[in-house]
Amino acid sequence: MRWQDAWAIARDSAKPLAGQLLPVEAAGGRVLAGAVRCERPVPAFDNAAMDGFAVAGPGPWTISGRVLAGAVTGGTMRPGSAVEIATGALVPEGVEAVLPYEDCVVEDDTVTGTVGPRRHIRRAGDSLAVGAPVVPAGRIVTATVAAAIVQAGVGNVLVHRPPAVTLLVTGDEVISEGVPGPGQVRDTFTGLVTAVAARAGGVPAERHRLPDDRALMRDALAAASGDVIVVSGSSSAGAADHLHELLTADGATWLVRGVACRPGHPQALAVLPDGRWVVSLPGNPYAGLVAALTLLEPLLAALAGRPAAALPTLPVTGNPKLMPGGVRIVPVTADGSLVAAGAVGLHAAAAADYLAVLADDWTPGAPAPLLRVP
Ligand SMILES: Nc1nc2c(c(=O)[nH]1)N[C@H]1C(S)=C(S)[C@@H](COP(=O)(O)OP(=O)(O)OC[C@H]3O[C@@H](n4cnc5c(N)ncnc54)[C@H](O)[C@@H]3O)O[C@H]1N2
Numbered sequence: 001m002r003w004q005d006a007w008a009i010a011r012d013s014a015k016p017l018a019g020q021l022l023p024v025e026a027a028g029g030r031v032l033a034g035a036v037r038c039e040r041p042v043p044a045f046d047n048a049a050m051d052g053f054a055v056a057g058p059g060p061w062t063i064s065g066r067v068l069a070g071a072v073t074g075g076t077m078r079p080g081s082a083v084e085i086a087t088g089a090l091v092p093e094g095v096e097a098v099l100p101y102e103d104c105v106v107e108d109d110t111v112t113g114t115v116g117p118r119r120h121i122r123r124a125g126d127s128l129a130v131g132a133p134v135v136p137a138g139r140i141v142t143a144t145v146a147a148a149i150v151q152a153g154v155g156n157v158l159v160h161r162p163p164a165v166t167l168l169v170t171g172d173e174v175i176s177e178g179v180p181g182p183g184q185v186r187d188t189f190t191g192l193v194t195a196v197a198a199r200a201g202g203v204p205a206e207r208h209r210l211p212d213d214r215a216l217m218r219d220a221l222a223a224a225s226g227d228v229i230v231v232s233g234s235s236s237a238g239a240a241d242h243l244h245e246l247l248t249a250d251g252a253t254w255l256v257r258g259v260a261c262r263p264g265h266p267q268a269l270a271v272l273p274d275g276r277w278v279v280s281l282p283g284n285p286y287a288g289l290v291a292a293l294t295l296l297e298p299l300l301a302a303l304a305g306r307p308a309a310a311l312p313t314l315p316v317t318g319n320p321k322l323m324p325g326g327v328r329i330v331p332v333t334a335d336g337s338l339v340a341a342g343a344v345g346l347h348a349a350a351a352a353d354y355l356a357v358l359a360d361d362w363t364p365g366a367p368a369p370l371l372r373v374p
């Protein structure tokens with residue numbers, strides 16, 4: 001399968017998970033499942049836009065008191081009177097304008113000045129009326145989105161449930177800590193998958209290490225909780241690679257099985273009959289990273305309810321070896337230059353900002369789609 005098609009299938013095959021109502025303070029990073037409308041006008045009351053004097057009727061005005069932000073004044077001000085007022089303070093009834101200090105002359109208890117065309121009063125609902133749209137569905141609840149929702153007087157928001165991700169790290173030789181003995185390697189997947197999942201709106205469910213044992217893997221697949229099961233290793237054709245055979249035996253539907261890309265060609269995406277998704281990441285660490293960005297990230301983003309988006313592109317320079325009949329995925333810096341010709345390894349990805357997807361007819365300087373390095 002073409003790399004572009006695999007990526008698009010991962011992005012387009014999953015429906016967003018159901019919505020749940022959460023207090024906006026607890027909804028950070030989730031995606032709005034419905035539009036948010038204003039429930040309280042913004043501003044909520046007429047208030048002073050400047051520090052100065054709130055004046056009623058024509059001047060000069062006699063100062064009758066002071067209103068600071070948060071204070072509530074009763075009664076209507078009489079024409080010819082003024083109160084000293086702070087920015088944000090509730091403007092008393094009867095006030096027509098606020099005169100900023102710099103436009104006033106104060107003598108004893110009298111203020112004089114000229115009310116200009118600007119009244120320096122922010123009227124209730126000036127910025128947002130009740131019922132007006134605040135944030136559309138599909139937006140991630142960022143700090144700014146949350147702040148706008150709070151300001152609009154909305155307490156609870158409908159957000160998509162985040163996809164729960166279980167990670168099965170396979171391989172007899174893979175160890176999670178300590179110094180590897182002969183034939184062993186340290187696990188490089190757990191941190192990467194966790195970061196890619198979090199970035200795409202997923203939440204961690206279970207984490208397990210598995211030896212290359214068919215029965216144990218079958219049991220682990222059967223028992224795995226969550227919406228998405230990510231399996232690192234066991235993607236290929238070796239004697240110890242049981243995953244794909246087990247998935248087929250379990251009646252999985254293959255959406256992607258092998259991709260025309262280097263690295264990462266054995267990656268796969270399947271759905272189990274009970275609806276759980278399985279993402280198969282090739283064991284080679286850089287290939288696994290490519291697969292996590294090609295299949296896992298767009299799948300999770302779709303389940304989390306994020307609107308489908310095209311990949312950014314950037315002109316890429318350098319002379320990498322291309323892959324006839326497929327794409328070569330190379331590390332590049334933010335200005336599009338290749339990190340190192342022929343470099344395939346996490347160290348090259350670590351020096352990069354993006355992985356650029358180069359088609360076989362790509363020429364130096366031509367734009368290429370980008371995957372962001374986690
Ligand atoms: N006959 C064939 N052999 C292979 C093919 C093929 O098409 N035909 N494809 C090769 C490619 S490309 C890749 S990539 C690997 C994929 O292999 P697996 O997904 O089955 O992974 P393993 O065999 O278990 O491991 C491969 C490699 O990666 C290391 N590894 C595994 N897990 C981790 C981890 N968590 N952290 C760090 N490193 C890990 C493992 O030690 C091996 O060195 O298959 C090729 N073979």
Ligand code: MOO
Nearest residue numbers: 263264265284287
């Ligand atoms: O997916 Mo494999 O190591 O092409 O690198």
